[in-house]
Structures are given as C-alpha cells and as structure tokens.
Amino acid sequence: MILPLRLGTRGSPLALTQARMVVAALTAAHDLAPDAITIVPIRTSGDRIQDRALAEVGGKALWTKELDRALFDGDIDFAVHSMKDVETVRPDRIVIAAMLERADVRDRLIGAETVSALPPSACVGTSSPRRAAQLARARPDIRTVLFRGNVATRLAKLGAGEADATLLAAAGLDRLGHDTIGHAIATSEMLPAPAQGAVGIETLGDAQDIRLMLAAVDHRDTSLAVVAERAFLAELGADCRSPVAALMARDGTDWRLRAQILSMDGTLCESGEAIVAGDDPDAHAAMAANLARALLDRAPPALRTLFAP
C-alpha cells in the first residue's frame, strides 16, 4: 500500500470528527504514524442543497455520490459515512468494509425536557420526516418547521428563536462535544432511524489489502445490528428520507429488531418486533425483511401504498 492512505469524507464538522475517529482507530490497530492517513474532505449534493427538504430533492445518493466517484477515480482509498445517510442499494463495486462501535442511538430533545412537556402548539425544527411523523403522532398539536444544515447551524436556528425545540441524534451531539445539550428520549418513546449512531467505512470491492486493513477495526455487533436495520429499510424500498424507524439490539442470547413505519403526518403507523438467535448476518437480514413484509401486510392500505417494496 502506498502511504499516506487517503480517507474521503464530507466536510461538515461532524463528518470531520468521525473521519478523525476512523484515522485514530486504524492507526492504533495497525501501529501506523498519525500522518499515515490523510483526510480528504469532499462536498456532496446533500451539503450543497440547503434550502429544501431533502425529501423533496429528486435523485438518490445525496451524501454518497461524490465520495463514490472519488473511490472509482482512485482519488481516495476509502470513505467514511454516517451509516444512517447511506442508501441501502450501493454501487456494485463498493463494499461496507467496517463499522466503528455504535454510539448512543437515541434522539435528544433540545428546548424541553420531554415531548409531553413541550408547550401547546409548540414549533419544533427538524428536517427528518421520521422525527416529524413520530412527533405528530405523540403530539398532534405540534407544528414542525424545516431545519436543515449541520448541527451547529440547527442549534443556532434554535437559539435565534426559529423554533421552540429541535431533535438531534445524541451520537452527533456527543461527538461534537455537546454532550450536556438536550434530553435523551427513550427508544420506547421515539425509535431511532435505521443505523443511527453508526459510522461506516467503504472501499472498492477489489481493494483486497484495504478491505483487510479496515476489517481489523470492524465492531461486529454494530455491523450485525446495522445490517438488519438496513435490510428492513431496503425491503420497504425506503431510504433516510422516509418515515421509518428500526433498532436491532442484543436481548439476552438473542437479537431483537424493533421497527416502525409511519405516514408523513403521523396519523398512520404500524410497529412491530422480531427476534433472531445467533450472529449470522444473512439470517438477520432475512428476519428484518420478514418483519418489513409483516408490517406492510398489517398496515392499513393507505399506509402500505406509501412504500413500494
């Protein structure tokens, strides 16, 4: 391998922090000098489009396309992503080679201690259809307004009074050092997005040396959980712009997947869970796909038709 290796990433403060976590993990695992890996920031379509809800933006791969291209062109050796933002269907030549240990999977509410403590008709800023739908379901009186931009931008909008409260992933807040901001919401109350809190590293399928190097920092339980959550999302034909929640976690000697699909306005909702034994990713994916089909079967037709499996 030719040093330094080049790690592609988005350029947001959170993405750069996650990239530094990847560099730290890899240099520690392989006893490399800190400068053996160079961080290469790359601007994606998702970063460029700031004025619209991403759910309204056509086209896929908003956060990945430019990084995929850099991999294909040989401009970088691997790329780091928030797994939450990675489409379930990836280009053939790209593999998810490793995931770092998952952080706190919960959402945090900033501006009130709990959802029920929000004032009547409160205004909550979010760009996430899942969070908006879950909020509307718990509190039909609440209005949501579009909050886009990176974590600092959203906190600044809240500070400027553009909303009474906002919801952000605990993982992102913690990584940026905002560990005392907001109040964590239990997953029983607000189930997180598939893959929330997980950082993944992708490379080209035929880059054997790189794949081996990355595999050394893979956190197996994180990968196992995220594979199942993404299989659930994939079976629905959904992506990170869909009102879908899923969380796979160990439960004694088994694994339990909890999942939820909603309509955008939160009026329609179907949730359920399934259990699988053992650590076989294929068995996990099959169980997750079964759960997705079961939820669709049970869902009222008006909800079912929102998903196109």
Ligand SMILES: NCc1[nH]cc(CCC(=O)O)c1CC(=O)O
């Ligand atoms: N879609 C934006 C995004 N992608 C990943 C994270 C947080 C970090 C993570 O979940 O790993 C965030 C911000 C947020 O939801 O608050």
